[in-house]
Amino acid sequence: xxxxxxxxxxxxxxxxxxxxxxxxxxxxxxxxxxxxxxxxxxxxxxxxxxxxxxxxxxxxxxxxxxxxxxxxxxxxxxxxxxxxxxxxxxxxxxxxxxxxxxxxxxxxxxxxxxxxxxxxxxxxxxxxxxxxxxxxxxxxxxxxxxxxxxxxxxxxxxxxxxxxxxxxxxxxxxxxxxxxxxxxxxxxxxxxxxxxxxxxxxxxxxxxxxxxxxxxxxxxxxxxxxxxxxxxxxxxxxxxxxxxxxxxxxxxxxxxxxxxxxx
Amino acid sequence: xxxxxxxxxxxxxxxxxxxxxxxxxxxxxxxxxxxxxxxxxxxxxxxxxxxxxxxxxxxxxxxxxxxxxxxxxxxxxxxxxxxxxxxxxxxxxxxxxxxxxxxxxxxxxxxxxxxxxxxxxxxxxxxxxxxxxxxxxxxxxxxxxxxxxxxxxxxxxxxxxxxxxxxxxxxxxxxxxxxxxxxxxxxxxxxxxxxxxxxxxxxxxxxxxxxxxxxxxxxxxxxxxxxxxxxxxxxxxxxxxxxxxxxxxxxxxxxxxxxxxxx
DNA sequence: TCGGGCAAAAATGTATACATTTTTGTTTGA
DNA sequence: TCAAACAAAAATGTATACATTTTTGCCCGA
Numbered sequence: 001x002x003x004x005x006x007x008x009x010x011x012x013x014x015x016x017x018x019x020x021x022x023x024x025x026x027x028x029x030x031x032x033x034x035x036x037x038x039x040x041x042x043x044x045x046x047x048x049x050x051x052x053x054x055x056x057x058x059x060x061x062x063x064x065x066x067x068x069x070x071x072x073x074x075x076x077x078x079x080x081x082x083x084x085x086x087x088x089x090x091x092x093x094x095x096x097x098x099x100x101x102x103x104x105x106x107x108x109x110x111x112x113x114x115x116x117x118x119x120x121x122x123x124x125x126x127x128x129x130x131x132x133x134x135x136x137x138x139x140x141x142x143x144x145x146x147x148x149x150x151x152x153x154x155x156x157x158x159x160x161x162x163x164x165x166x167x168x169x170x171x172x173x174x175x176x177x178x179x180x181x182x183x184x185x186x187x188x189x190x191x192x193x194x195x196x197x198x199x200x201x202x203x204x205x206x207x208x209x210x211x212x213x214x215x216x217x218x219x220x221x222x223x224x225x226x227x228x229x230x231x232x233x234x235x236x237x238x239x240x241x242x243x244x245x246x247x248x249x250x251x252x253x254x255x256x257x258x259x260x261x262x263x
Numbered sequence: 264x265x266x267x268x269x270x271x272x273x274x275x276x277x278x279x280x281x282x283x284x285x286x287x288x289x290x291x292x293x294x295x296x297x298x299x300x301x302x303x304x305x306x307x308x309x310x311x312x313x314x315x316x317x318x319x320x321x322x323x324x325x326x327x328x329x330x331x332x333x334x335x336x337x338x339x340x341x342x343x344x345x346x347x348x349x350x351x352x353x354x355x356x357x358x359x360x361x362x363x364x365x366x367x368x369x370x371x372x373x374x375x376x377x378x379x380x381x382x383x384x385x386x387x388x389x390x391x392x393x394x395x396x397x398x399x400x401x402x403x404x405x406x407x408x409x410x411x412x413x414x415x416x417x418x419x420x421x422x423x424x425x426x427x428x429x430x431x432x433x434x435x436x437x438x439x440x441x442x443x444x445x446x447x448x449x450x451x452x453x454x455x456x457x458x459x460x461x462x463x464x465x466x467x468x469x470x471x472x473x474x475x476x477x478x479x480x481x482x483x484x485x486x487x488x489x490x491x492x493x494x495x496x497x498x499x500x501x502x503x504x505x506x507x508x509x510x511x512x513x514x515x516x517x518x519x520x521x522x523x524x525x526x
Numbered sequence: 527t528c529g530g531g532c533a534a535a536a537a538t539g540t541a542t543a544c545a546t547t548t549t550t551g552t553t554t555g556a
Numbered sequence: 557t558c559a560a561a562c563a564a565a566a567a568t569g570t571a572t573a574c575a576t577t578t579t580t581g582c583c584c585g586a
Contacts (some may be wrong), residue, residue: 030577033353058567060282067540070422074568078338082345084441090296091547106439109384113376121372176369178452182445193540242572293547296569321537332571337538354538375578 030052034068041066046085047190053098057086073231074083083188090259101246104189108239111186114179115167116232119215122173123224131173135216151202155159159205166212169233170219204241274433297331301339304329309348309359310453316361320349346451364509374449377442378430379431379495382478385436386487394436398479401428405472414465422468429475433482433494466502471497 032040042062051057062073081088087095127135142162145155171180211234218227295303305325314320323335344351350358390398405425408418435441474497481490 030354035539036353070568071540071542074338075341075539079345080339084343084444090299091293093548093568101438103441105274106437107441109380110377110439110442110445114373117372117376121369128435165560174369176366176373178366178370178449181347182373185445186441234338236434298569323537333538334570334572338569356538356578 030092034072035075038068038072038106038196039079042076042080043083043085046080047188049190051096053096055096057094057096059093084185085188085190099190105242106108106166107186107189108242111183112232112235112239114153114183114186115170115235116228118171118174118176118179118183119219119231120177120224120228121179121220122170123219123227125173125175126222127173127219132220134165134169136221138162138169139209139213139216142212144164146202146206146209149202151205156205159209163208163212166216168217173219208237211237276391297335298338298342301329301331301335302342305339305343306346306348309343310451312453314359316359317358320359321401322356344372347448347449348352348453362453368502370449370452371498371505372511374446375498377446377449378433378498379448379491381434381437381439381442382482382494383487383491384435384439384442386482386485386490388436388438389485390482391435394432394475395483397428397432398482401425402476402479405475409457409465409472412465414468419468422472425477426471428480428491433478436482467494475502 003042039072042057045051055065057077058076059070059073063070067071077094078088079087080086081094082241085097087097101146142159145151145159145162167183171183211230215227215230218224218230230242305320308314320340322336322340326333327339329336339347340357341351343349348360348390350360372524385394405422408422408425410413414422430446433442434446437443441522474493476489478493478497481487
């Protein structure tokens with residue numbers, strides 16, 4: 001009954017004209033197709049935990065719920081299955097995957113080694129002036145945010161952008177589309193239960209921003225091995241926080257683990 | 264014009280009942296759907312280099328060529344795009360991706376860190392009796408094959424199976440579906456040119472089999488860091504061979520780099 | 527000759543009818 | 557009562573017609 005499964009890789013258009021820096025990925029100018037809309041709607045529902053593990057997603061029922069025909073629904077389901085959110089079997093349809101804690105922790109392990117590789121590759125290839133400027137700007141922004149004593153909710157949102165800029169710039173500098181896309185996949189693992197939240201105190205944010213400084217410093221001084229190891233540990237530390245929050249509970253402010261947390 | 268792209272993850276059915284060891288992944292009992300057949304046909308054509316980089320794959324033309332309607336063709340194109348073989352843009356269709364040498368080399372870098380992680384996780388989790396038996400059997404088979412002086416073409420095929428068993432058993436022991444599937448993706452990078460062949464002398468095979476011995480030894484003795492590093496270098500050595508065969512040419516017997524070479 | 531604009535052609539997106547498979551529920555027999 | 561068998565229902569796979577978008581090629585004017 002078990003079916004072979006495979007990690008797959010969805011591509012954009014014109015990979016050669018690699019956008020220097022693709023954040024934020026702007027939506028297409030033309031109005032989105034129904035398939036695209038359905039993908040977004042369903043992805044949000046899935047990541048939001050609206051489907052129980054193992055629950056089947058029937059095409060016709062979704063058709064009624066979403067107000068489109070089976071064609072875009074099928075297309076969306078196939079895409080979401082290819083992202084690893086759904087299971088699929090021929091003639092049997094799609095079902096919500098289960099994401100046990102083990103798998104979520106593994107995703108962080110995978111992301112840690114991948115981002116570590118990105119840091120190393122970026123170091124070996126060297127930063128362009130643009131990438132360097134982006135990193136230095138983001139580091140300075142982070143310094144300014146963290147100069148005060150506490151972080152407001154708005155500040156946390158801003159810092160999330162700073163964090164994204166740093167990581168995505170390094171991915172871009174690494175120059176591997178496969179690598180960047182695999183990292184993105186690691187960040188799209190749905191929360192399996194409401195208990196999967198990570199405690200982020202201001203102290204933790206400071207520590208992570210200091211990590212960023214050291215990582216960029218290592219990249220700029222061409223210490224590829226150091227850059228890789230620093231980045232690996234930087235990402236892996238989230239795994240530690242996750243495990244800590246799953247076993248003992250912390251009183252710190254909690255943020256959902258949905259890939260948007262500042263790591 | 265550039266479109267956001269994403270790595271995606273295609274799933275099998277019933278992930279919980281993780282098959283102890285999924286090689287060879289047996290085909291479904293029921294006859295394959297037209298979509299599945301078209302996927303296989305097109306994937307072979309793509310990996311075989313039948314499409315030039317940038318060449319568009321029109322649905323209707325493929326319809327005529329494959330003798331099915333647009334529906335399974337569309338389904339197959341979407342799947343292949345999700346595997347990273349094709350580019351896609353809404354309202355513009357699918358086109359063959361370009362795989363520059365840089366990207367192929369990066370794929371080996373990615374695979375090296377991923378397989379290294381798999382070795383570490385397998386070490387940390389520990390091997391089951393079944394996994395251990397499979398590894399020891401494969402190692403013994405390899406020893407026997409390499410006892411003689413030379414390797415016949417048949418022997419090379421057998422050794423490829425031995426090699427696959429070792430690597431896939433370690434992936435299974437690592438216990439992460441995402442990790443195993445990402446490794447599989449790394450092995451599905453098409454050859455970009457006929458020059459992308461790697462020289463495999465008997466000496467190289469011996470060396471790699473010795474790597475396998477050391478890796479399993481490290482896993483069994485719970486030396487996770489050593490297992491990770493040995494596996495990383497084991498896989499990365501193929502990258503070295505690839506670069507060597509791209510720059511200078513070797514006179515050794517050459518095998519295409521299609522993921523089936525023994526690594 | 528070049529470039530913009532328009533219309534025809536072609537390609538992709540969508541809806542839907544039909545085919546095949548799976549699932550479900552009942553019946554029937556032991 | 558249980559289980560195998562069968563038929564009805566439902567779900568997915570496929571083909572195709574139509575809608576919308578993109579592409580192509582021509583015309584026209586500067």
